[in-house]
Amino acid sequence: MDIHPLLLIVIIFSISLSFVTLSTIRMILTLKGYQYSAAGLSVLEVIINLLGLGMVLDNVGNIQNLLAYALGFAAGIIVGSKIEDKLSLGYVTASVISQDNSGALAMQLREKGYGVTDWETNGFEGKRSSLQILMPKKQEVNLYKTVKELDPNAFIVAYDAKTIYGGFWIRAIKKRNIVR
Numbered sequence: 001m002d003i004h005p006l007l008l009i010v011i012i013f014s015i016s017l018s019f020v021t022l023s024t025i026r027m028i029l030t031l032k033g034y035q036y037s038a039a040g041l042s043v044l045e046v047i048i049n050l051l052g053l054g055m056v057l058d059n060v061g062n063i064q065n066l067l068a069y070a071l072g073f074a075a076g077i078i079v080g081s082k083i084e085d086k087l088s089l090g091y092v093t094a095s096v097i098s099q100d101n102s103g104a105l106a107m108q109l110r111e112k113g114y115g116v117t118d119w120e121t122n123g124f125e126g127k128r129s130s131l132q133i134l135m136p137k138k139q140e141v142n143l144y145k146t147v148k149e150l151d152p153n154a155f156i157v158a159y160d161a162k163t164i165y166g167g168f169w170i171r172a173i174k175k176r177n178i179v180r
Helices: 005-031 035-058 063-087 104-111 137-150 167-172
Strands: 091-098 116-123 126-136 155-161
Touching (some): 005 035, 005 063, 091 137, 104 116, 104 126, 104 137, 126 137, 137 155
Antiparallel strands (some): 091 126, 116 126
């Protein structure tokens, strides 16, 4: 079957883009604990990759096909990352340190629906308030905006919560309604 060279470039680019996008999503699913979904996706990923590589190798003398595959690969990384941002799977734990150790920030965040554990800590320049907030990853950016509005000088660091077990958080987090 003869394929027009320009169409072949578009097909190779698209296949490479699809393969890497799926590969990125599969890796994220694996890291977030969705092993069975990741395994199912890997079947499709391998089929697509073999089709693309086959087309490139059948026409390996044409540099434009190699470039199409490489550019599709690069674009797939970007597209896969954008999809991961939209999926926002899993949970995030944010640690917030506020210079205001009155507990006001914790109360304001609780009023907005966040589950907050707070305690008094000591920093280089005196007493601080430390807050720990567990939330679905989809709410992470909203939390940053809210904290910065309430306390522009707050220090925030967040990390993925891999394992969550028991306590108030796990029962309440699923039905929590965050006020924006």
